[in-house]
Amino acid sequence: MTEMPMFPLGSALMPGEHLPLRIFEPRYREMLQDCIDSGEMRFGVVLIERGSEVGGGDTRADVGTIAEVVEHQRARNGTWALLCRGIERIRIDEWLDDAPYPRARMSTWPDGAVSDEAWNIWLQELKGKASGLINFLSAIAEEANQNLPIPTLAHADQPATEYTYATAHFMPITQADRQRALCAADPISRAKILMEAIDDARSALQFQLR
Structure with a gap:
């Protein structure tokens, strides 16, 4: 299991898919800054099954995708424009405290083999x-x-x-x-x-x- 920042969204991200994001909530701006400081430009994306993307209190799927930031640009007002790419599928093993931003322990989940x-x-x-x-x-x-x-x-x-x-x-x-x-x-x-x-x-x- 690996601990990773998480970004719950109203859409499911597929591995290989590109995802543009605009980061304006303070908690996700802090998350991105931590990613930049650590050099680990990845976070998990999971679907919000019930609730809102803003403010927390949502119900989240337990299967998602690792997103890797391929481009990022900060605006003068402190918001960020990102372009991310889905890398691989993950299972959420345990949700951690949402402070200062959502985090979870997760494991990668490769596909089963077929002939x-x-x-x-x-x-x-x-x-x-x-x-x-x-x-x-x-x-x-x-x-x-x-x-x-x-x-x-x-x-x-x-x-x-x-x-x-x-x-x-x-x-x-x-x-x-x-x-x-x-x-x-x-x-x-x-x-x-x-x-x-x-x-x-x-x-x-x-x-x-x-």
């Missing part, structure tokens, strides 16, 4: 679902003659874990589904969750268009 043969089957299934949603959204945008945001298809030549995390990032699924995907034990389990989430996203869009 290449099994993964290739699910890769094609998941890729087909994601492509179907992209084509559906593109058709809507063309019919409406609007410049709608169209998600990106993850590169299929990535390792299974990276591909599923990238798909969770790119697809327009709910935060709850993103968190479920983050908590999956292995890439195939995550692919199954993502396929259901993509179907749900498409159904929701079709309902809105009625």
Whole structure:
């Protein structure tokens, strides 16, 4: 177990995903300054399941992602603009006192192994679902003659874990589904969750268009 500063957010961060942040709360400004002083520019990000990002008193998920600060800039008013990148998945073993800022003891949680043969089957299934949603959204945008945001298809030549995390990032699924995907034990389990989430996203869009 390793002790680490934590940043609870209203969104789940995937490993490999970039996360822009604006730091204005005094406790997180202190957290970032401690990271800078120590040279350890990393902290944990977990989803707030209930409550607010500001002020504390929230209910937090026990699975999250280590975020590494890749760019940081301080404004004259003391706030910070950060660009972070998700590094690897973690489990929270124990929450510590929130003073002066949230901290926890955590352990990294790698994916379980799956065979290449099994993964290739699910890769094609998941890729087909994601492509179907992209084509559906593109058709809507063309019919409406609007410049709608169209998600990106993850590169299929990535390792299974990276591909599923990238798909969770790119697809327009709910935060709850993103968190479920983050908590999956292995890439195939995550692919199954993502396929259901993509179907749900498409159904929701079709309902809105009625």
